[in-house]
Amino acid sequence: KQEVTQIPAALSVPEGENLVLNCSFTDSAIYNLQWFRQDPGKGLTSLLLIQSSQREQTSGRLNASLDKSSGRSTLYIAASQPGDSATYLCAVSPSQKLVFGQGTRLTINP
Amino acid sequence: EAEVAQSPRYKITEKSQAVAFWCDPISGHATLYWYRQILGQGPELLVQFQDESVVDDSQLPKDRFSAERLKGVDSTLKIQPAELGDSAMYLCASSQRDEQYFGPGTRLTVT
Numbered sequence: 001k002q003e004v005t006q007i008p009a010a011l012s013v014p015e016g017e018n019l020v021l022n023c024s025f026t027d028s029a030i031y032n033l034q035w036f037r038q039d040p041g042k043g044l045t046s047l048l049l050i051q052s053s054q055r056e057q058t059s060g061r062l063n064a065s066l067d068k069s070s071g072r073s074t075l076y077i078a079a080s081q082p083g084d085s086a087t088y089l090c091a092v093s094p095s096q097k098l099v100f101g102q103g104t105r106l107t108i109n110p
Numbered sequence: 111e112a113e114v115a116q117s118p119r120y121k122i123t124e125k126s127q128a129v130a131f132w133c134d135p136i137s138g139h140a141t142l143y144w145y146r147q148i149l150g151q152g153p154e155l156l157v158q159f160q161d162e163s164v165v166d167d168s169q170l171p172k173d174r175f176s177a178e179r180l181k182g183v184d185s186t187l188k189i190q191p192a193e194l195g196d197s198a199m200y201l202c203a204s205s206q207r208d209e210q211y212f213g214p215g216t217r218l219t220v221t
Contacts, residue, residue, distance in 0.1 A: 004152070032208050043116075043201055044153070044212040051208070089152055096141060097166060098210060100152025 002027045002094050006101035014109050015082060021075040021104045023090035028068045034098065035064050035075050036089045044089065048075070080108045112136040114213035116202050122219045128190035131216045135183070135204030141165075143210065144177060144187050147199040159185060192220045 003026045013019055023033070032051045036044040048057045048064040050073070056065040063076040073090055087105045091098035115134040123129045135142050140161050145153035156175065158166040161182040170177065174193070179185040189196055197220045203210040 034209065036212075041199075041217065043114075043214040044203075046209060046211060049209045091152070093208070095166075096205070097143065097155045097158055098145075098153075100154070102150070102152050 002030075002092060002099045004090060004092055004099055004101035006088075006090060006104050008104060009102065010105040010107075012107040012109060013080060015080060017080050018076070018078050019080055019106075021077070021088050021090075021106070023073040023075070023101055025071045025073075025092045025099075027094065028071055030068065030092045030094055031096075032093045033064075033066050033073050034091050034093070035062075035073075036091065038087045038089060038103070040087075047088075082108045082110050084108050114202055114204055114211055116200075116213035116216055118216055119214060120217045120219075122221065123192050125194055125220050126191040128188065129192050129218065130189075131187045131200050131202075131218075133185045133187070133202030133213060135185075135202070136206075136211055139204035139206045139211075140182070141205045142179060142185050143203040143205075144185070145201040145203065147201055147215075149198070153199075153201055156187070189218075192218075194220050196220050 034049045035047040050066040061078040066073045085108045087103040089103040091100040142159045144156045147153040156170045157177045159179045177187045199215045201215045203212045
């Protein structure tokens with residue numbers, strides 16, 4: 001059974017710092033990995049999708065990497081801003097459905 | 111930009127009552143998903159549709175939950191009777207290929 005773990009569960013950093021969020025998964029047989037952002041009480045916003053044949057994707061200040069062999073992905077956020085404060089979830093797709101981690105709650109302090 | 115629509119946004123119901131949630135996916139998306147998210151956890155898949163057919167409902171508590179997508183477009187998720195442990199966010203998502211797009215969710219509170 002695929003399991004996804006995100007460490008740390010919570011992270012607080014000052015504005016302007018670069019930071020890395022981690023995601024690990026137990027079964028490397030995945031089709032893709034997706035990173036989402038969730039604001040309190042809201043739905044999920046897709047940030048980046050990495051196909052299993054890719055090693056990274058970039059969007060603006062965000063860069064996500066994927067290492068299937070080690071079962072790891074990282075989300076790099078450059079020059080963090082208070083508006084980046086949210087919960088970040090990673091999810092892997094063993095088939096079409098997504099298996100989620102529990103998320104990292106990120107707080108950016110002005 | 112096209113979005114997944116869900117209603118209601120919030121629902122408070124007493125235990126043993128029936129409750130229903132509605133989802134309208136992005137136009138043209140053949141695959142529709144219902145997830146349940148308990149506070150502080152990641153979402154978990156309840157049911158997946160491909161057009162009007164159920165592809166995966168292995169985690170759906172079928173004694174009280176039902177889902178339908180009669181014309182392969184919008185979908186309804188029903189709970190009857192609701193239990194206290196059903197309090198959660200119910201999220202609908204749709205996809206055309208690999209990337210899933212989520213709606214705003216329905217926050218259910220069972221009292």
